[in-house]
Amino acid sequence: MKGIVFTEFLELVGRNYGVEMMDFIIEASDLPSGGAYTAVGSYDHGEMITLVQNLSTATRVPVPELLRAYGQHLFARFSVRYPRFFDGITSCFEFLDRIEGHIHVEVRKLYPDAELPSIDIDWRTEDRIELFYSSTRPFAAFAEGLMRGAIAHFGEAIEVRQLDAAADGTFIRFELTRS
Ligand code: HEM
Known part of the structure; x- marks a missing residue:
């Protein structure tokens, strides 16, 4: 890490x-x-x-609460440290959709030994997505915090519902609905 x-x-x-x-x-x-x-x-x-x-x-x-709070904080720091990842992005869903195929790919170019999870987005409709986190590391609550940090950053009204999670923290799935 x-x-x-x-x-x-x-x-x-x-x-x-x-x-x-x-x-x-x-x-x-x-x-x-x-x-x-x-x-x-x-x-x-x-x-x-x-x-x-x-x-x-x-x-x-509790540990998950600390990891969530930290993820949310870290996202705000990322938005200051890596402004180029936000260029031309107008919505939270568009941003989240770029983590796996663009943002973490660029992170790996910067730090070839980075340990990155997989963050997959499944578009259900224009206003509803499902986000899946999976990793060999048990940081689901950290991912939730980062995701909530992104939602706060874009300031859109987005409701979060947890659909599924592994007890060991290596997998979690959310439904995000924009109103
Ligand atoms: C500007 C946005 C982002 C940047 C620059 C970024 C960059 C990074 C970096 C540098 C690491 C550390 C890699 C290592 O320790 O080796 C990391 C890990 C991680 N990222 Fe991102 N990230 C961003 C957004 C997100 C978002 C929105 C999520 C969740 C939806 C996310 C989920 C994670 C998680 C959970 C890890 C920890 C490693 C693991 O769980 O396997 N990231 N990211």
Whole structure:
């Protein structure tokens, strides 16, 4: 997993819970990297799982809730860091439809060792899509947060309904309806 995912996470923990909490979870996690992340480096995604689990234990906020909140925050950061992915895109559905075939493809060109999931969009009608996340990593709640971040970014009235999910977090399916 790319360092940027860790650095943005720790920054958010520091902002929401204080730097003491940030230091505490790094310490408690006993990470192979020692918690010294650089944006372009790559680290085992298990380190993210350990950090979130320790934050969950310390704050009593469930892991999926923390991952969703982080995904939503990270999307806002992506929109600042990668403005070119938003050029000429006028709707949230159009944007989500470009993740698999364009955005994550470009991400892989930038970072050849990136670990990316599959985000498939199935158009049911012009105003209703189904989004499927699947990965070898258990980040369904993180994907939901990123998806909700995209919805917030475009400011459209979109209702989200979860249709299906794997208990281990490696798969999730949503129906999104625009009103
Ligand atoms: C401007 C938009 C986006 C950019 C630039 C972007 C870029 C990235 C990057 C850099 C990573 C890290 C790869 C690694 O750690 O090796 C990543 C992972 C991921 N992306 Fe995206 N992404 C975007 C939008 C989205 C959206 C909207 C979703 C969900 C609907 C999504 C789902 C995910 C997930 C869940 C991962 C974690 C890896 C996994 O679950 O297997 N991304 N993305």
